Amino acid sequence: MFCALSTFLTFVGVYALGCYLYEQLRTPYKLLKIRYFSDTRPTLKERFGDWAAVTGASDGIGKEYAKELARQNINVVLIARSQEKLQAVAKEITESGAGVQTKIVIADFTKGSQVYEHIEKETANIPISILVNNVGTAKPTSLLNYSQEETQNIIDTNVVAVSQLSRIFFQRMKASKLKGAIVSVGSGTELQPLPNGAYYAASKAYTRSLTLALYHEAKPYGIHVQMLSPNFVVTKINSYSKQIMKGGLLIPSASAYAKSAVNQLRDEVDETPGYLWHHVQNAVATAFTWRVRTYIAMGSLSIVAFLYDNLKSLVSIIKAVLEPYFRPNLPKTLVEKFGQWAVVTGATDGIGKEYAKELARQGINLVLISRTKEKLIAVTNEIVNNVGMIHDPETLDKVSEDTLWDLLTVNMGSVTMLTRKILPQMIGHRKGAGILLRTPALAQFDCLCG
Numbered sequence: 357m358f359c360a361l362s363t364f365l366t367f368v369g370v371y372a373l374g375c376y377l378y379e380q381l382r383t384p385y386k387l388l389k390i391r392y393f394s395d396t397r398p399t400l401k402e403r404f405g406d407w408a409a410v411t412g413a414s415d416g417i418g419k420e421y422a423k424e425l426a427r428q429n430i431n432v433v434l435i436a437r438s439q440e441k442l443q444a445v446a447k448e449i450t451e452s453g454a455g456v457q458t459k460i461v462i463a464d465f466t467k468g469s470q471v472y473e474h475i476e477k478e479t480a481n482i483p484i485s486i487l488v489n490n491v492g493t494a495k496p497t498s499l500l501n502y503s504q505e506e507t508q509n510i511i512d513t514n515v516v517a518v519s520q521l522s523r524i525f526f527q528r529m530k531a532s533k534l535k536g537a538i539v540s541v542g543s544g545t546e547l548q549p550l551p552n553g554a555y556y557a558a559s560k561a562y563t564r565s566l567t568l569a570l571y572h573e574a575k576p577y578g579i580h581v582q583m584l585s586p587n588f589v590v591t592k593i594n595s596y597s598k599q600i601m602k603g604g605l606l607i608p609s610a611s612a613y614a615k616s617a618v619n620q621l622r623d624e625v626d627e628t629p630g631y632l633w634h635h636v637q638n639a640v641a642t643a644f645t646w647r648v649r650t651y652i653a654m655g656s657l658s659i660v661a662f663l664y665d666n667l668k669s670l671v672s673i674i675k676a677v678l679e680p681y682f683r684p685n686l687p688k689t690l691v692e693k694f695g696q697w698a699v700v701t702g703a704t705d706g707i708g709k710e711y712a713k714e715l716a717r718q719g720i721n722l723v724l725i726s727r728t729k730e731k732l733i734a735v736t737n738e739i740v741n742n743v744g745m746i747h748d749p750e751t752l753d754k755v756s757e758d759t760l761w762d763l764l765t766v767n768m769g770s771v772t773m774l775t776r777k778i779l780p781q782m783i784g785h786r787k788g789a790g791i792l793l794r795t796p797a798l799a800q801f802d803c804l805c806g
């Protein structure tokens with residue numbers, strides 16, 4: 357038995373390790389093979405064609421990606437919302453001596469669907485064979501701090517743009533038989549939910565799913581689709597953090613990142629962080645489950661809080677189970693521990709109802725609170741039926757005097773005495789959703805008052 361279990365666990369372990377290594381090594385393997393073991397390594401132009409369009413090309417990764425494409429002899433259409441910034445990028449490319457053409461298209465993706473007609477019209481006569489869906493925006497804060505307009509804007513920029521442009525250019529490339537490429541820029545945040553960056557990470561998870569599906573749809577037409585998912589890069593999207601803006605081994609400049617990413621497009625990898633050290637970072641991160649990564653993303657303090665909370669409740673459960681063995685004189689019943697009365701809200705259905713019934717079973721008197729009088733009465737009757745008192749089925753002459761006194765006290769005395777006590781309060785309030793429970797008679801009385 358033990359042997360079979362250990363063999364099974366070994367298989368599970370080997371399978372899990374195999375899956376992990378396959379996911380981590382397939383892109384590096386492909387890159388090594390093409391760069392060091394292939395006779396030919398076609399240029400970007402040979403592989404995909406002359407023209408590229410880059411969204412969000414006025415700054416950060418998009419700008420540097422466009423400049424790197426130009427360096428590799430590709431003409432570029434620069435798309436973003438600021439004419440001035442786009443003109444400056446076009447000028448930089450021209451002055452770099454790359455000898456390529458540029459065109460700028462001013463488009464703000466938060467301004468509605470006409471932006472796509474505008475882009476189509478502006479690029480109608482250009483054989484664009486590389487589309488780089490780079491535009492993206494972020495605001496590292498809680499959903500509490502987003503307005504309706506900001507929410508719509510981040511969806512329009514991060515979700516709608518990649519959806520519409522991927523469709524438009526996929527259809528165009530297919531129609532004109534261009535064996536081009538579509539690159540979508542995601543982010544390491546796509547791999548797990550991100551508290552305080554929830555819309556952003558969700559938009560990137562969407563991009564990832566869309567892009568990886570499109571990969572299979574476009575492949576039969578010779579169109580290559582790449583999911584490019586950077587971790588931190590020094591750009592203004594991170595200007596909220598001085599630490600990130602300093603850069604480092606794991607946080608490259610936009611130009612270093614773009615150079616590496618464009619070369620990975622040239623080598624036709626389909627899914628990549630685009631940068632060696634981001635790959636290493638992801639290999640370590642994905643060894644943990646997405647739940648743990650979410651906590652890591654929230655900060656190590658949150659992990660400590662998580663462990664503390666969970667260990668604390670575990671310890672209290674163990675304590676509660678063991679306590680009776682070590683301290684036999686402690687009060688045991690609920691009544692002994694907490695007294696005779698409980699209040700249960702939402703008591704007409706589901707957990708509230710069953711909880712109330714269990715309390716009643718354990719000898720606790722109840723105040724049930726809810727909004728539906730009929731349902732409260734039904735629950736009351738049910739509970740009373742469960743816990744109501746009855747003498748043994750014997751003829752009256754055989755019932756002991758003590759039992760008869762109990763019966764009278766519980767089933768009639770309580771009705772009379774409690775009614776007398778509670779009636780003035782109920783009448784004073786004119787209505788009430790609370791039912792005092794001891795006998796069916798008292799429940800009836802509450803209905804009359806309600």
Ligand SMILES: NC(=O)c1ccc[n+]([C@@H]2O[C@H](COP(=O)([O-])OP(=O)(O)OC[C@H]3O[C@@H](n4cnc5c(N)ncnc54)[C@H](OP(=O)(O)O)[C@@H]3O)[C@@H](O)[C@H]2O)c1
Pocket residue numbers: 411412413414415416417418435436437438441463464465466490491492493513541542543544585586587588589590591592593594
């Ligand atoms: N930097 C990172 O650490 C990092 C990490 C992972 C993923 N990414 C992703 O990489 C992509 C590029 O980000 P980045 O870091 O380069 O950011 P960035 O420096 O802020 O650049 C964003 C670009 O998008 C443009 N843009 C923003 N909103 C727009 C809108 N509504 N309409 C048209 N253009 C708009 C910006 O134009 P303006 O110049 O007018 O603002 C700029 O050209 C994004 O998809 C981002 O999510 C970045």
